[in-house]
Amino acid sequence: MKNVYLIDHPLVKHKLALLRDVATKKCLFRDLLGELTTIVGVEAMKNLPTKKVSVKTPVVTCEQEVVDAKIAIIPILRAGLGMEEALVHLLPFADVYHVGIERDEGSLKPKEYYCKIPKSCADIIAIVADPMLATGGSAEAVIQMLTDRGCKTIIMLSIIASPEGINAIHKKHKGVKIYTAAIDTGAGGGKGLNEKGYIVPGLGDAGDRLFGTRCKG
Ligand code: PRP
Ligand code: URA
DSSP states (O other): OTTEEEOOOHHHHHHHHHHHOTTOOHHHHHHHHHHHHHHHHHHHTTTOOEEEEEEEOSSOEEEEEEEOSOEEEEEEETTTHHHHHHHHHHOTTOEEOOEEEEEOTTTOOEEEEEEOOOSOOTTOEEEEEOSEESSSHHHHHHHHHHHHTTOOEEEEEOSEEOHHHHHHHHHHOTTOEEEESEEOOTTBTTBOBOTTSOBSSSOSOHHHHHHTOOOOO
């Protein structure tokens, strides 16, 4: 699949198995989500532009490279908050634009309730963070907000994606590069979503598992 990058690594598999486990409590869940975000995030950032700079070491002055881009991390509330800290550690100079989106449990359509994306995003590289790419509705809504504000380079970082979610994004935004630790197809017939719009096998409701709530279902 073009512009889809599945991070295949034994550590990713190991941490993902623990993350999915219903017996994993929120404290470990948070740590695992952060660690997976770091691994997937490093891979997603490997093509960031760099510029040459001069660095004086204790031994000599030499030419080095540093990242040369205006970057914004866009965590989708709530579960994207579980990826924010790891991303800010990787990119301490990045801005963070929070967006609150909640799926309507009946229609599965995204409902926006909070948005801190600035009016113009023409000059940024946007990294959208949400661990679950299910129908793709929430991520697509954020990607649309960014393109409406002039953003040309958008990277989608997820941990578990469904084929349906990936297709929903690429139907409207072919150029968005999607990085993920897993593409789940456990719903039968190559599908990733069950009748309630949950990813199968997935991990359940990421926001509830991260914050210890049980608001749905
Ligand atoms: C979850 C998840 C994604 C969204 C994915 O959020 O964190 O944002 O669902 O589903 P989609 O691809 O079908 O849009 P949810 O709506 O449960 O809100 P929450 O994080 O506040 O619990
Ligand atoms: N949101 C989640 O948190 N999990 C799913 O499986 C689907 C949407």
